Amino acid sequence: xxxxxxxxxxxxxxxxxxxxxxxxxxxxxxxxxxELARVGAHVVLAVRDIARGEEAAKSISGHTEVRELxxxxxxxxxxxxxxxxxxxxxxxxNAGIMLVPAGRTKDGFERQFGTNHLGHxxxxxxxxxxxxxxxxxxxxxxxxxxxxxxxxxxxxxxxxNSAAAYGQSKLANLLFTLELQRxxxxxxxxxxxxxxxxxxxxxxQSHSGNRILHEVMQVGNKLLAQDASFGALPTLFAASQQxxxxxxxxxxxxxxxxxxxxxxxxxxxxxxxxxxAALWTKSEELTDVRFPANA
Numbered sequence: 001x002x003x004x005x006x007x008x009x010x011x012x013x014x015x016x017x018x019x020x021x022x023x024x025x026x027x028x029x030x031x032x033x034x035e036l037a038r039v040g041a042h043v044v045l046a047v048r049d050i051a052r053g054e055e056a057a058k059s060i061s062g063h064t065e066v067r068e069l070x071x072x073x074x075x076x077x078x079x080x081x082x083x084x085x086x087x088x089x090x091x092x093x094n095a096g097i098m099l100v101p102a103g104r105t106k107d108g109f110e111r112q113f114g115t116n117h118l119g120h121x122x123x124x125x126x127x128x129x130x131x132x133x134x135x136x137x138x139x140x141x142x143x144x145x146x147x148x149x150x151x152x153x154x155x156x157x158x159x160x161n162s163a164a165a166y167g168q169s170k171l172a173n174l175l176f177t178l179e180l181q182r183x184x185x186x187x188x189x190x191x192x193x194x195x196x197x198x199x200x201x202x203x204x205q206s207h208s209g210n211r212i213l214h215e216v217m218q219v220g221n222k223l224l225a226q227d228a229s230f231g232a233l234p235t236l237f238a239a240s241q242q243x244x245x246x247x248x249x250x251x252x253x254x255x256x257x258x259x260x261x262x263x264x265x266x267x268x269x270x271x272x273x274x275x276x277a278a279l280w281t282k283s284e285e286l287t288d289v290r291f292p293a294n295a
Contacts, residue, residue, distance in 0.1 A: 018088050031228050038062055040062070043064050072115045097111060112166050129295060178276040198250060230258065
């Protein structure tokens with residue numbers, strides 16, 4: 001199988017398979033949900049705003065379901081998982097926030113780290129007894145500029161920097177995948193994979209609260225970005241193709257900003273197994289959610 005010029009037209013059938021996509025009401029999450037439903041999947045749009053999720057579902061041809069999930073609230077995550085029954089073939093950890101002003105989740109975590117990493121960490125572990133095939137977590141090229149401060153993951157002693165906080169959260173996504181795959185390999189089943197969309201023109205970049213940065217991002221969207229249908233291709237590729245355990249998928253052209261999906265590299269920090277294990281332990285402590293014994 002070659003991934004040369006692979007597009008959503010090359011998706012295999014997903015009939016009878018259930019896929020959860022977080023943040024599926026817009027952007028690459030919506031495209032991911034739409035394309036997987038098109039090939040027969042039962043797609044669950046896991047969204048914070050039910051009304052927006054239902055509007056998004058109306059634009060999708062196929063079998064969909066909308067469920068409430070706020071990744072910035074551990075209680076919401078626990079309710080979502082407790083209400084689940086049946087198999088999940090693929091969990092797509094897509095939702096995220098980017099370059100937002102300083103703030104805290106309901107549980108007191110720095111917003112980007114809490115939503116992008118800890119929320120998905122808790123959700124995945126709580127759903128693992130139901131997951132039969134793979135977990136795909138969406139990261140970013142920004143992981144290359146990120147670093148993990150295990151002593152100050154929630155920016156309690158450092159001066160907050162939105163770009164650095166975003167980079168930390170995206171590096172955490174890759175480290176989470178690395179350690180999750182190690183645990184999957186020990187049990188002899190399932191895949192943990194990551195993907196990144198390159199530079200995609202979505203509403204993700206519009207919440208910085210900084211007018212100048214907002215204008216710069218909008219210019220970048222017009223000049224450099226690809227649209228959400230292309231940005232979703234790495235996620236769709238990771239969700240559907242036979243890949244090596246722990247693979248990371250991104251665009252194939254122009255510094256991975258755009259293009260067709262292929263397996264790509266990552267920073268040395270994102271390949272650090274010891275750091276991945278240490279972050280996992282810290283994440284368990286912060287969320288009080290652990291890798292299930294029956295996973």
